[in-house]
Amino acid sequence: GESVGLHLPTLSVQEGDNSIINCAYSNSASDYFIWYKQESGKGPQFIIDIRSNMDKRQGQRVTVLLNKTVKHLSLQIAATQPGDSAVYFCAENNPGTASKLTFGTGTRLQVTL
Amino acid sequence: DAGVIQSPRHEVTEMGQEVTLRCKPISGHNSLFWYRQTMMRGLELLIYFNNNVPIDDSGMPEDRFSAKMPNASFSTLKIQPSEPRDSAVYFCASSLGGEGPQHFGDGTRLSIL
Numbered sequence: 001g002e003s004v005g006l007h008l009p010t011l012s013v014q015e016g017d018n019s020i021i022n023c024a025y026s027n028s029a030s031d032y033f034i035w036y037k038q039e040s041g042k043g044p045q046f047i048i049d050i051r052s053n054m055d056k057r058q059g060q061r062v063t064v065l066l067n068k069t070v071k072h073l074s075l076q077i078a079a080t081q082p083g084d085s086a087v088y089f090c091a092e093n094n095p096g097t098a099s100k101l102t103f104g105t106g107t108r109l110q111v112t113l
Numbered sequence: 114d115a116g117v118i119q120s121p122r123h124e125v126t127e128m129g130q131e132v133t134l135r136c137k138p139i140s141g142h143n144s145l146f147w148y149r150q151t152m153m154r155g156l157e158l159l160i161y162f163n164n165n166v167p168i169d170d171s172g173m174p175e176d177r178f179s180a181k182m183p184n185a186s187f188s189t190l191k192i193q194p195s196e197p198r199d200s201a202v203y204f205c206a207s208s209l210g211g212e213g214p215q216h217f218g219d220g221t222r223l224s225i226l
Contacts, residue, residue, distance in 0.1 A: 034214050043117075043204050043217030044156070089156070099144045099208065100169065101215060103156045 008087060010108040019077040021107045023090035028071060030092040034101065035064060035075045039086045047075070047088075077109075085111045115139070117218035119205050125224045131193040134221045137186055138207030146215060147180055147190050148204040156204075162188065195225045 013019045025033065031052040036044035050057045050064045050073075057064050063076040073090050087106045094100040118137040126132060138145050146161040160170040165182045173180070177196070182188040192199055202222050206215040 036217075041219070043206075043219045046214045046216060049214050099146075099161055099163065099215075100158065105155050 008106050008108045010110060012110045012112055013080045014112050015080060015082060017080055019075075019080045019084065019109060021075045021077075021088050021109065023073040023075075023104050023107075025071050025073055025090065025092045025104075026102070027092060027095065028068070029095040031095060032093040033064070033066060033073050034091045035062075035073075036089045036091065036103075037084075037086045038089065038106070044089060080109075080111050082111045082113065085109055117205055117207055117216055119203075119218035119221050121221055122219065123222045123224075125226065126195060127226050128196055129194045130225075131191065132195045132199075132223060132225075134190040134203050134205075134223070136188045136190070136205030136218060138188070138205070139216055140186070142207035142209050142216075143185065144208045144210070144215075145182060145188050146206040146208075147188070148206065148217075149201045150204060150220070151201045159190070195223075197225045199223065200225050 034049040035047045037047050038044045048059045048062050048064050050066050052068060055066050061078045065074045077084055087108050089106045090104045091101040117139055120135045124132060143164050147159040148156050149159055150156045157172055159172045160180045161168055162182045165185060178192055180190045200223055202220045204217050204220045206217040208215045
C-alpha cells in the first residue's frame with residue numbers, strides 16, 4: 001500500500017518578495033525558540049533564535065516574531081532569494097531541560113523566479 | 114570553524130548486521146544529541162548527553178539501539194541487529210552548555226536492506 005508521510009505545508013514565493021513562515025508551538029512554558037533551515041541532503045542549519053522575554057529579534061534579512069499569548073512564532077525573510085529554498089523548522093525547548101528541543105513538522109519554501 | 118562531523122555519510126547494509134554511526138561535536142560544546150529523521154515521523158530526538166553523561170534516552174526506540182560518549186570529542190550510535198525499519202537519516206548535534214542553539218552535522222543516511 002501507499003506509505004503516508006508527513007505532509008509538509010509549502011509556501012511559494014516569488015524571488016524578491018518577502019516570505020513569512022508560521023509556527024504554532026505547544027507548551028506555554030517554553031522559553032527558548034529556534035528557527036532552522038534544512039536544504040536537501042544537509043542537516044538543519046541554525047538561522048535565528050529568540051527567548052521568551054523578547055517578542056522580536058532581527059538578523060540579516062530575517063526577523064523572528066514571538067507571540068506568547070497565542071503561542072505563535074513566525075520567521076520573516078526579506079527579499080527572498082532562490083538560495084532560501086529549503087524546509088524551515090521551528091523548535092521550542094522543553095522547560096526544565098534547557099538542552100532538549102521539540103521540532104515542528106516543517107514548512108517547505110519554494111522560491112520561484 | 115569545523116562544524117559537527119558525522120561519519121559515514123552513507124551506509125547501506127543488510128538486516129541483522131551491526132551498524133555504528135560516529136559523531137565529533139564542535140570543540141568546546143558539552144551537550145551532544147542524536148536524532149533520527151524520516152518522512153513518516155519527522156525529526157525525533159533519540160538521546161542526549163551533557164558532559165559525556167547520558168541525560169535522557171527516552172527516545173531510543175529499542176534495546177537494539179545504544180549510544181556512548183567516551184570523551185568530549187566523540188560519540189557513537191550503534192544498532193545491533195539492524196532492521197529495515199531503522200532506515201533513516203541520523204543526525205548528531207551539539208550545543209554549548211545547553212543554553213544556545215544546537216548545531217547539526219550533515220547526517221548519516223542509513224539504508225538497511
